[in-house]
Amino acid sequence: MKKIVIVEDDPFMREELREIFEKEGYPVVCIAEFDHVTDNIIQAAPGLVLLDINLPGISGFDICRELKRKAMLPVLVLTSRDQMKDELHALNLGADEYLTKPCRKERLLARAANLLRRYEGRSQLRPGMDFLLDSQTYTLYIHDRSVVLPPNQGRLLEAFLAHPGELMKKETLCMVLWGTTEFIDENALQVNLTRLKKTMRELTMMQQIETVRGLGYRLIAKEEKDEE
Template identity: 35%
Template sequence: MHKIMLIEDDPQLSEIIQENLERYGYVVAQPKSFANVVEEFVDFRPDLVLLDINLPYYDGYYLCRSFRQKSNVPIIIISARSQEMDQIMAIELGADDYITKPFTFDILHSKIKATVRRVYGEYAVKENQNTSIGELYIDSQTLTITYGEKSKELSKNEYKLLRKLMENNNAYVTREQLMEEVWDSFTFVDDNTLTVNITRIKQKLVEIGVGQVIKTKRGLGYMLQYSVGMNND
């Protein structure tokens, strides 16, 4: 039985969502005080967070960043903000998915089930495996990429994307395959979201001393071209 923290300041919407989720067996908690959401998050220790952006005291971006500093719990944004930059900002801050209001409960529930299955269910074993090529190493527990003595933290989405590229080293992985790896159904995710995440991964690789090893080719996708024993700077 998975615990969901629902952070939504529209009382009618939050009541409908909670009632429907509890009907499917989820344990749902809503913050008693929007001024103390982070503290309540720590105490409740949810398995998944549903998070609005427009909130009293602290907006959803601040809360998403705060939650991500304390936990790798999956976060799904539910917001009336439909601009591309709002979605990109949420993903950059560590959100796992983004649903634009208005939405049906069936869509919300399918997103929740897919996320729970990926993080805690049949696909979770794969995600708990470390991946390495020579000195390049990603840790599934700490979500860090290490090269030699230098390390950088990765967001959960960056970790999944880089792991997929490392598993297919020296071979192109299509944009669709990468988007399905992270978001289950690439049709629900803006194409720029993937580009933003790949750009951040490239920058972090450069910062730990690994040069331009991610290649892009139109029509083929992305490829990690890392060779053990040679200078990758």
Template identity: 30%
Template sequence: MSAQVLVAEDDPRQAEVLRRYLTAEGHRTVLVHDGHAALDEARRLRPDLIVLDVMMPGLDGLHVCRTLRQESGVLVLMLTARTSEDDMLLGLELGADDYLTKPYSPRELMARIRTLLRRASPPSPIRVVGPIVVDAARHELTVEGRPIECTPGEFALLAAMSEQPGRVFSRAQLLHHSRGADRSSTERTIDVHVMNLRRKIEADPQRPNHLLTVYGVGYKLMAGG
């Protein structure tokens, strides 16, 4: 799911790394570098989630978190170089939804963010990507209102991609989503699923408009032009 994320981090380089990771997953991202700006932008933007560094000039992250909790229920993921248990507990007691200590892996941070966003907003069983409608609850796929028959593996792949239109999925990631439907799947199987799906959902499978290849990376699902 795409979200509005506010990153409050006083290290500009670290903030830019986070912005790139968040943007790559389709999130709209705003950066600030001190506590006063964090409060101002949180009030103006009303973001879905705030990545909040504890050690910031002006107001520290703990003060910002305490103030935000008096005003809204925005998701807060706190970052800190402090490693004592008391500091972690204080952040959580002030209302932070999660807590990550520095140094951290950006991939771990993104996994935490995905978990928080899923927990806050369970995905709708019906997903619409341009003319493509995926009904996960009924296991039904339609394109421009036409019902499309597909295998469990094909449906699992398309359902996963429809949750985050525009995001590039690697073959390994798609394999993870389709394994429950077809335990004998391999990464080569993903290419076959994509080829078959294009025959079913594209007007011209040789020139796909929705299920696109990102060479050297994987595949993404788009609404099309």
């Protein structure tokens, strides 16, 4: 079953929620430290995030905003804040469900199961730092817009996303584009890479493709590239 990540600062509530989901057979990870919480959630690779709003040092609203910017994960907000403005704010930030405490466990489990089902069909979406790539249509979702990439650019970007930060040799990229390394003009590969780099610059993406002279290419954060 899909993993559930619980972001809750109240230890009693946290353990109660853990018990509810574990009894249903879900693997559960609890977040109790709130430094770098978004990165910790993504690293846990959950199927669903259960998120409180009132947290020490950081707002659940901020976590929701950053999480939705970085990853394609369902977020169920579970909070004691029952004001309509809070619910609308969370939903506008991308939260998928909003429930108030106390909440019957049957309702909580049903909403969680529904979200997991809704996201099952989105496995073709590949996350970048600030974008999502649909690996079937090569549609890029970034900055509240969508851009359909030409097939070769889409194939290349998908390959880099599968190996972020790793060196991709020219031969590997030729296989990605043409399924062979024979009789391929290296200039053709360079043309496709140049076009993808231009697209990424124009969309001000947080990741860029770096050329490693004589070795190949890699996808890195733009800040790393700028520092060099």
